[in-house]
Amino acid sequence: MLFPVLVKKAYARNLQYRSSHAINTVASGIFGLIYVSIWKGIGDPGQAGASGYTLQNVIHYVAFNQICLWITLFITNGLGIERSVRTGQISLDLMRPVHLFYHLMAxxxxxxxxxxxxxxxPIYFLYLWLLNLPVPYHAATWLWTVTALVLAAYMNICINYLIGVTALWTTESNWxxxxxxxxxxxxxxxxxxxxxxxxxLQRISRLSFxxxxxxxxxxxxxxxxxxxxxxxxxxWSLGLTVLCLAVTAAVRNKLEVQGG
Incomplete structure (x- = not known):
């Protein structure tokens, strides 16, 4: 029951700041509209572009990418591990009878x-209204999309965990x-x-996560x-999981507390 409680507590903590976070939501929605406006300014609605994309395809592509950002990219820097190292909290985290990776992931x-x-x-509904973002009618499309988003969020959690634990060796992982x-x-x-x-650059991208x-x-x-x-x-999710578990084992043998 520990991990569901951690999830619930983290969610409840953010609820205290809904009003201030609303500013971020509005700003993110506006940024997406700016990106779309740029494409509208340089695109030709009557012609198909490279790789078969039309201007409308690109607009929907950019809009949905903006929606995904808050799930797949904008999470806690390094899962907060660097701050824990600086305060000495990491020593207590490692003493707890729960795996550090599972704890921070939950x-x-x-x-x-x-x-x-x-x-x-909210940004999704805004773009449905302003940009006529298409809504999939097949349940399978929703299933694949949700699955892809969950795996993307999990991969980014793993990546940020790996970034965070480097603070045990460098004391500075924010960069x-x-x-x-x-x-x-x-x-x-x-x-x-x-x-x-x-x-x-395509080849480099497709070889990465x-x-x-x-x-x-x-x-x-x-x-x-x-x-x-x-x-x-x-x-990639499986590979990153194995790497996170291996690094955690190494962290337990390499703990240098700064300021604790």
Missing amino acids: REWGQVGYQLLYKSV LFWVHFSLSTVLSGFLIPLEWLPDW YPYLQYVPTKLYLGMEPPSLLAGSAV
Whole structure:
């Protein structure tokens, strides 16, 4: 029962700040509309673009990517591990009779759930109204999309856990989060489809986990790719899980408390 309680507590903690978080939601929705306006300004609604995309496809692609951000990318930097190292809290976390990775992951799922309901969902309805975002009529499409989003959120939790635990060796891991964020804006297909990247950058992207954070969920939602892409999400999720567990074992043998 511990992990459901951690999820619930993390969700309840965020509820205390709904009014201030509403500003982020409004700003995120506006940013998405700005991206769409840029594409409307440079696109030709009467012609198909590269890789068969039309202007309407691109608008829907960019809009759904913006909706996904709060689930697949915007989570706690390093799961808060760097701060725990600096305060010495990490020593208590490791003493608890619960695995550190499972503990922090459960807590983060509470935040992801909150951001889904109070950020992604409102932006989704806003774009349904303003951008005529298509709504899938087949239950299978919703199933594949939700599965892709859950796996994407889980992968990002794993990635941020790995970023956070580097603070045990460097005491400063925040820069890694921003490197990850910067790479994601390009390699995940956030602003433009992967097909439009240079060939060499496409190859790098497709060899990484980044397309499974944004590109795959969006393409599945729009019905532009088969659900077989989820196999890649599952493989990366499994690989990152193994890596997180291995790193946690190493962390227990390497603990240097700063300020604790």
